Every structure is written in structure tokens, then in C-alpha cells.
Amino acid sequence: MKGRLRKLRTPGREFAWTADIRHIPGSTDCHRGFRLRVWGGGKNGCLLQADLLSTSGPSPWGFCTTDVAHPLPRDVRALVTRALAAGWDPAAKGGTFVLTEREHAAGWELPGFLVTDRLRNPKAADPTRRVLHSLA
Template sequence: MRIRLRHLRIGAQTFTWRAVIGHLPGNGDCHRWIRVRVWGAGKTSQALQADLLSVTGPSPWSACATDGGYPTPSDVRAIVDYALTVGWRPAARGGTFVLSEREHAARFSLPGFILTDRKHSPEAADPTARVKSAYEARARSLR
């Protein structure tokens, strides 16, 4: 399957981004996982990476089968804006700046998504309780 690269313009800078969808196992359940990668100065520049779990499905337990959550350009803009304030240097050469759950989840929020470390760090905490809590908070806010 071909990966679609998208472009986002913020001020005078153009960012290239992509989102890859997968599934992430939890304790007895499964979550819709989305890896967002952003480049500010081409593919050889320092990439920004955010691993997200969607909390937009009809319930946190049916997310793998029915959740259609996917980051919009405004979601990616929020990720970029936050990353720039905490040290991401898009013009730097090489490497990846990761918005990790451990370091950033307490300060960064994105409606419909939560950050996770579970995909690149299998020993990270199971995300099920956080997904359930975020799903319930989102459901209350939509009433």
C-alpha cells in the first residue's frame, strides 16, 4: 500500500506529514493506533513522531473494528505547534523527536486522541484505562 504524504503550511514554513494506522493490543482488548510523522525540511530533516490512540469509536472496546478516527490537518498543526514549543527543531539534520506519553501526555492534549508509548516500548503501561477515561470524558463533553 502506498503511503500518502500530505502538506501543511504554517506561516512561511511547509511541513510534510503522514499518518499510518495500525492496532495496538491492550490487556484483553485492542486499540486503534496512529503514528503521525512530520518533517519540516525534507526527509533528511529531524522528524517529529507522535503515536496516538483514538478515542472516537462507539466504545473503547470496539475501536479496532469500527473507529474511524484519523488526524485532521488541524490536529497535525496542534502537534507541530506543541512540539515546536518543547524543543523540536525541524531544520536539524537526522534523528526523530518523539512526543512520548511519559514526557508529554500531562501537558499535551488532542481531542479524540491520546499519546501512547506502548507501540515503540512494549514495557510501557497498558493504555486501556487511559483510553477508557478519555473516551468517557469525550462522551460527557459531547452531551
């Protein structure tokens, strides 16, 4: 199934984005996650990629089973703003700017989500602990 390309308009720029649903394994459960990709410089511009972890609380059936979270345009706008501040240049030709948990998420929050490296690196921080910590 092909993902839907959505549009996000900001003053002076238009972005296209998509969010693919992923399942992120944790120590005791799986979690709902997303691979978010954003284009701001056309199809040949530098791609922004961020992997998000839903912070929806557990249900009696587990995290993944009942989680219906999905990034909204306001979430994408916040990620774009964060990435631009971190040095992403959408107009640069080619390449991918990856917004990572380790390098870009410290001291920054996105309500309802955490930036995670777990999709790219199975040894990254345990999502179950991170979600429970965010709910505390």
C-alpha cells in the same frame, strides 16, 4: 501499501506528514492507533514522530472493529506546535524527535487522541484504561 504524504502549511513554513494506521493491543481489546511522522526541514531535516491512540468509545463489537478516527490537519498542526514548544528543530540535520507520552503529553490534550508509548514499548500504560478514563 505506501502511505500518502500530505502537506501542511503554516505562516513561514511547510510541513509534509503521513499517518500510518496501527493496532495497539490493550488489556481487553485492541485500539486504533497511528504512527504520525512530520518533516519540516526537507528530506534531510529532523523528523517528528508521535504515536497516537484514538479515544473513540467502545462499540458492542470492540474498540478496533468500528473505530474510523484519523488525524486531520488540525491535529497535526497541534502536534507540530507542541513539538516545537518541546524543542523540536525541524531544520536540524538528521535524527528523529519523538513526542512521547511520558515526557510530552502531561497537561496537554489533543481532542480525539492520546499520545501513547505503547507502540514503541509494550509495557507502557494500558491503552484500554487510558481510553476509558478519557471518556469519563
